[in-house]
Structure formats: structure tokens, C-alpha cells
Amino acid sequence: MAQHVTERDVRDIAEYARIHLDPDEIVQMTVDLNSIIDSLKPITEYDLEGVVPTFHPIGSLSNVMREDVEVTSFTQEEALSNAPARQDDCFLIPSILGEGGDR
Amino acid sequence: MKTLEEVLQDWEAVIGLEVHCELTKLETKMFCGCKLEFGAPPNTHTCPVCLGLPGALPVPNRAAIQSIVLAGLATNCDIEKHTMFYRKGYMYPDMAKNFQTTQGPKAFCMRGHLDLTVDGRGAKERLFWEDLAEGETSENMTRTADGYVAHVGITRIHMEEDAGKMVHIGGGEGRIAGATHSLVDYNRAGTPLIELVTEPDLRTPEEARLFMHKLRQIFLTLGISDCSMEEGSLRADGNISLRRRGSKEFGTKTELKNINSFKNLHDGLAYEICRQAEVLEEGGKIYQETRHWDPSKKHTIVMRVKETADDYRMFPDPDLAPYDLSDEFIERVRAKLPELPDQKAARFERDYGLSSYDARHLVEHRFTTEFFEEACAEAGDRAKELAKPLANLALNDISAYVNAGEGIDFSKTAFSPARGVALVSLLAEDVISSKQAKEVFAAVLEEDKDPDAIVEERGMKQVSDTGAIEAVIDEVLAANPDKVAAYKGGKTGLIGFFVGQCMKAMKGQGNPKLINELLAKKLDA
Numbered sequence: 001m002a003q004h005v006t007e008r009d010v011r012d013i014a015e016y017a018r019i020h021l022d023p024d025e026i027v028q029m030t031v032d033l034n035s036i037i038d039s040l041k042p043i044t045e046y047d048l049e050g051v052v053p054t055f056h057p058i059g060s061l062s063n064v065m066r067e068d069v070e071v072t073s074f075t076q077e078e079a080l081s082n083a084p085a086r087q088d089d090c091f092l093i094p095s096i097l098g099e100g101g102d103r
Numbered sequence: 104m105k106t107l108e109e110v111l112q113d114w115e116a117v118i119g120l121e122v123h124c125e126l127t128k129l130e131t132k133m134f135c136g137c138k139l140e141f142g143a144p145p146n147t148h149t150c151p152v153c154l155g156l157p158g159a160l161p162v163p164n165r166a167a168i169q170s171i172v173l174a175g176l177a178t179n180c181d182i183e184k185h186t187m188f189y190r191k192g193y194m195y196p197d198m199a200k201n202f203q204t205t206q207g208p209k210a211f212c213m214r215g216h217l218d219l220t221v222d223g224r225g226a227k228e229r230l231f232w233e234d235l236a237e238g239e240t241s242e243n244m245t246r247t248a249d250g251y252v253a254h255v256g257i258t259r260i261h262m263e264e265d266a267g268k269m270v271h272i273g274g275g276e277g278r279i280a281g282a283t284h285s286l287v288d289y290n291r292a293g294t295p296l297i298e299l300v301t302e303p304d305l306r307t308p309e310e311a312r313l314f315m316h317k318l319r320q321i322f323l324t325l326g327i328s329d330c331s332m333e334e335g336s337l338r339a340d341g342n343i344s345l346r347r348r349g350s351k352e353f354g355t356k357t358e359l360k361n362i363n364s365f366k367n368l369h370d371g372l373a374y375e376i377c378r379q380a381e382v383l384e385e386g387g388k389i390y391q392e393t394r395h396w397d398p399s400k401k402h403t404i405v406m407r408v409k410e411t412a413d414d415y416r417m418f419p420d421p422d423l424a425p426y427d428l429s430d431e432f433i434e435r436v437r438a439k440l441p442e443l444p445d446q447k448a449a450r451f452e453r454d455y456g457l458s459s460y461d462a463r464h465l466v467e468h469r470f471t472t473e474f475f476e477e478a479c480a481e482a483g484d485r486a487k488e489l490a491k492p493l494a495n496l497a498l499n500d501i502s503a504y505v506n507a508g509e510g511i512d513f514s515k516t517a518f519s520p521a522r523g524v525a526l527v528s529l530l531a532e533d534v535i536s537s538k539q540a541k542e543v544f545a546a547v548l549e550e551d552k553d554p555d556a557i558v559e560e561r562g563m564k565q566v567s568d569t570g571a572i573e574a575v576i577d578e579v580l581a582a583n584p585d586k587v588a589a590y591k592g593g594k595t596g597l598i599g600f601f602v603g604q605c606m607k608a609m610k611g612q613g614n615p616k617l618i619n620e621l622l623a624k625k626l627d628a
């Protein structure tokens with residue numbers, strides 16, 4: 001199996017995605033990601049010169065829009081029902097910047 | 104620190120703007136049917152889509168797409184038919200999805216431009232324009248008689264969504280610094296937002312201010328947003344770099360945030376230009392960073408070192424189908440284009456014979472535009488004759504009145520366009536003097552009466568009876584034989600003295616124009 005991504009790459013990707021991985025999970029994830037990339041190898045064997053990339057698997061679907069009409073929303077209670085903590089009808093979260101904040 | 108004028112002698116400022124405008128006139132959000140409402144109780148307008156719950160399916164708002172196409176057409180953009188939405192990585196709690204839906208390399212509107220007329224005091228900030236001959240173009244400006252026109256390129260206008268609102272607590276005054284917790288309200292999350300990006304074509308803070316002002320007038324005319332800088336529905340970020348005069352290379356730029364008024368935009372940019380010049384002249388280095396303008400302390404501070412573009416991890420949103428806008432869609436939007444401020448000003452010049460200066464300033468504000476247009480309609484056949492005094496009334500008295508009282512809706516005052524026509528008619532017919540007209544203007548607003556009634560009540564009518572005036576003139580001349588002799592001896596400046604004496608004798612009610620004429624006739628006889 002080819003080494004497409006290193007453990008270092010996986011650590012960086014996990015950090016970008018804000019996902020915590022233990023050291024042994026990083027090792028396993030590196031193996032998994034490399035094997036996933038390997039499985040895509042057949043695509044590279046086609047001549048794709050000049051082929052327009054397919055961004056959506058939904059084929060000819062385009063211009064999907066809705067009218068500007070209000071639809072019933074969550075009640076405030078429903079919206080906040082999964083919040084781990086709340087205060088003043090808002091989601092209460094830990095400070096985003098820890099000590100110091102902006103310089 | 105040097106002044107802006109000193110700095111601009113040696114350095115050229117290169118400024119670009121990023122303008123965000125919330126489409127506040129829509130009923131619902133960008134990708135869900137939640138109601139758009141400013142100031143609603145927290146978290147009362149949310150759903151699985153705007154809270155980023157798993158499995159939710161976003162669907163774009165047709166009216167929002169129509170609005171951005173309208174904005175593009177009004178700013179001379181090409182409408183890009185084939186575009187799509189992208190996800191932009193955004194790990195910040197005011198957007199629960201952890202990404203912002205925005206557009207990729209192609210936006211709905213590309214390659215537009217606006218022209219700015221800069222003259223008077225505003226032109227002073229741009230040095231050396233006077234070196235050009237009238238009509239001559241250099242780079243992105245064309246010299247006019249008393250200033251110049253700046254041609255400002257618009258790179259793109261793309262469609263995206265706003266984030267929710269966060270209040271930081273525990274740090275004092277809602278500031279992030281020192282905060283222990285934050286409160287999040289997602290009512291604003293998913294509000295349709297258009298972002299306009301200019302080319303780095305602006306050269307002075309005044310040009311940036313004029314650009315924002317013009318853009319705001321256009322968006323207000325289109326009716327796509329309330330464009331309130333105070334409430335944050337219209338926001339501007341500025342990119343600024345300096346280069347030595349004559350150099351073609353760009354310097355390192357900083358980004359200026361927290362600009363919530365035209366004055367802050369101007370003053371923040373001016374400060375940042377001077378700060379950068381000082382750093383560079385002392386041999387220092389400019390870092391690519393985001394800075395925050397603090398109007399109370401009159402300086403900018405670093406917010407954060409700018410992330411590189413790679414950090415956003417943009418990729419096409421698999422939940423949203425691409426666009427393939429039809430000509431019919433675009434033409435239907437084009438048919439809704441109202442008369443834009445520049446077109447209106449051109450019409451005022453053409454139809455009413457106004458100067459380009461008056462016409463341009465009339466369309467700068469809605470209250471002056473509306474007053475002038477309604478008054479001209481009211482004046483009917485006499486519109487052309489009364490247009491100039493009506494424009495003066497709007498630009499001087501009405502503007503001063505509105506500017507003195509914050510947030511006044513002039514159309515709701517007692518001074519209706521019809522009363523405006525009545526007032527300028529009294530002036531045009533020499534019934535009252537221009538000084539008296541100011542008094543009548545104030546009285547109409549205060550007492551809610553017609554100008555004619557006020558003139559009648561206060562006995563303000565000026566005397567335009569030739570016989571009566573001539574009698575007074577004869578008395579005045581007879582009482583001042585020495586002055587008459589001096590006048591005839593060449594001291595023609597004494598005419599003012601005679602006019603004053605006549606006015607005094609008539610208790611200020613004589614028609615000054617007529618007195619002047621008749622006096623001159625008698626003295627020069």
C-alpha cells in the first residue's frame with residue numbers, strides 16, 4: 001500500500017476538523033485513509049483530459065429554489081432543548097479565546 | 104505621526120473594499136423558511152437548517168438570488184449564469200454548521216464598476232489630479248472642470264449567509280478579551296448576505312467613503328436592504344497598502360474591520376495610511392493582519408494575524424444544486440431595475456436645467472430627492488422655472504433642518520412639497536425676500552400653516568409698488584446730498600448705503616431688487 005498521507009498529515013487534518021484522536025487512533029486512521037485513497041486508484045487510469053469535473057452526483061438538477069415564504073420555525077424551547085447550557089434564552093458556551101483574547 | 108496630506112505626498116495609498124449587505128427586505132432566510140426579523144427575542148427564528156442539525160436540507164431563497172442579480176445589474180456587472188455554492192470552513196460558534204455557505208471562484212456577479220464624482224474638499228485628498236487637463240484620463244481617474252471622476256472596478260458580488268450573534272460575558276462591556284463565557288443567538292444565522300469586493304482602485308479615504316455612500320444609495324433605491332450601518336445590515340472592511348509614488352508594486356496590506364459609519368470608514372483608513380507610512384519610514388515591516396478601528400481612541404489595534412486562504416478548505420456544497428440561470432430569469436430581473444441615482448441626476452439636469460452639482464447632490468439623499476421630485480410634480484408647468492429655487496430649498500434649508508435633528512423623516516413634517524412650491528413662488532414673484540423666506544420656512548414647520556397665510560399674518564409682504572418705493576428713494580436722496588455728490592463723483596460703492604437707508608425707511612419690507620434697480624436709475628440719470 002502506498003503512503004499517500006503521513007501520520008503528521010492526519011494529525012493536521014484532525015486538528016482542522018476539531019476532532020480529537022489518541023496516538024493509537026492516529027496510527028489506525030493513517031492506515032485507513034491510505035487504503036481509501038488506494039481504492040480510488042482506478043480513476044487515475046482513465047484519460048480525463050478535458051472532462052468537466054462533476055461536483056454534484058444529482059445529474060441535471062439545477063436552479064433549485066424556494067419561494068420567499070415563511071415556514072414555521074422551532075419554538076424557542078425546541079431550539080434550546082439540546083443546549084448543554086443556557087442563559088437569557090441563549091446558548092451558553094465557554095469563551096472562544098481562553099485567556100487574553102485579542103491583543 | 105504625519106498628517107494624511109503629508110503622507111500622500113510620498114506614498115500612494117491602495118485601497119480596496121469588501122462590503123457586506125444583509126438583504127433585510129426579504130421575508131425569510133437564505134436557505135430555510137425562518138423569518139428574518141431584527142430584534143426578535145433570542146433563538147425564536149431557527150430550524151434544523153440554520154442550526155446545522157444533521158440531515159437538514161438547505162434550499163436557496165429565489166428572492167435572494169433575484170436581489171443579487173439586481174445588485175449586479177445596477178453596478179454594471181456581468182451576470183454569471185453557471186455558478187454554485189461552496190462550503191467555507193468556519194469553526195466559530197456563531198455558525199452552528201461549522202461552515203459558511205458562500206460562493207467559489209465564480210460569483211453570480213462579476214466584473215462591474217462604478218464611477219465616483221469627486222470635487223470640492225473631497226478632491227483635495229487626491230494629490231496631483233490638477234496636473235491633468237480637463238477630460239484627460241490617467242490610470243483610473245478622469246479630470247473634470249473642478250475635480251475628477253474615479254473609475255472603481257468591482258471584482259465580484261457573491262451570495263452568502265450571515266452568522267448568528269454572540270455576546271461575550273465576564274470580560275466587561277461585551278468584549279472578547281477576558282470573557283469567560285459567550286451567549287449565542289442564532290436568529291441572524293442564515294440571513295441572506297451579499298458581499299461586494301472592489302478592485303484595489305481607491306486611492307483616498309474620501310473615495311472609499313464616496314463609494315460606500317453611492318453603493319448604499321443604489322441598494323436603497325433597489326429596495327433590497329435597509330442598509331443601516333448602525334444596526335450592521337451594511338458593513339465595510341477596508342484593505343490598505345502603501346507604495347512609493349511612481350511604484351507599480353503593491354505593498355503588504357492590512358485589513359480594517361469594525362467600520363460602522365461613513366465617518367469611521369474615512370477616519371479609520373486615514374489613520375491606517377498614516378500608521379503604515381510611519382512604520383515603513385522607520386524601516387519597519389507591515390504584517391498582513393486584521394486591525395480594528397477604535398473611534399473613541401482614534402487608533403487601530405491588531406485583532407488577529409490573517410489566516411491563509413487554504414485554511415478555509417473551500418469545496419462545492421453537495422447539498423445545493425448548481426445554477427444555470429436562464430436569459431429569461433435575468434431579463435425578468437432587469438425589467439425590475441428602478442431609475443438609479445445617476446440616471447435620476449442626469450434627468451434632473453436635462454428636464455429641469457439644474458447644474459450637475461445640484462442634481463448630483465439632490466440624489467444623494469432620499470429626502471432631498473423625494474421632496475424635489477414631488478415639488479416639481481406639484482409645480483406642473485412651472486416646474487422648470489421653479490426647479491432651481493426648489494433645489495436650493497432642498498439642499499440648503501431642508502438638509503440643514505434634517506441634519507440638525509437626528510432621524511427626522513422630512514416627508515412627515517408640516518413642510519409638504521406643495522408648501523415648498525408656494526414658498527419658492529412667493530420668492531420668485533418678489534413678494535418676500537430670501538431672508539424672509541427662511542423665516543417662513545421655519546414658521547411653516549412650527550405652526551403647520553401655508554406660506555401665504557404666514558406671510559399674510561406677519562405682514563411680511565415686501566413692497567413692490569414702484570410708486571411707493573420711488574417716493575422713499577426721493578426722500579433718502581434729498582436727506583443725503585453729500586453722499587449723492589460723492590456717488591456721482593465715482594464712489595459707486597455708496598449704492599449699498601442708499602439701499603440700506605431705503606430698507607430702513609420701509610421697515611425691511613421693501614423689495615431689495617426693485618430698490619436697487621430704481622436707485623441706480625435715479626442716481627445714474
Ligand SMILES: [Zn+2]
Nearest residue numbers: 135137150153
Ligand atoms: Zn432556519
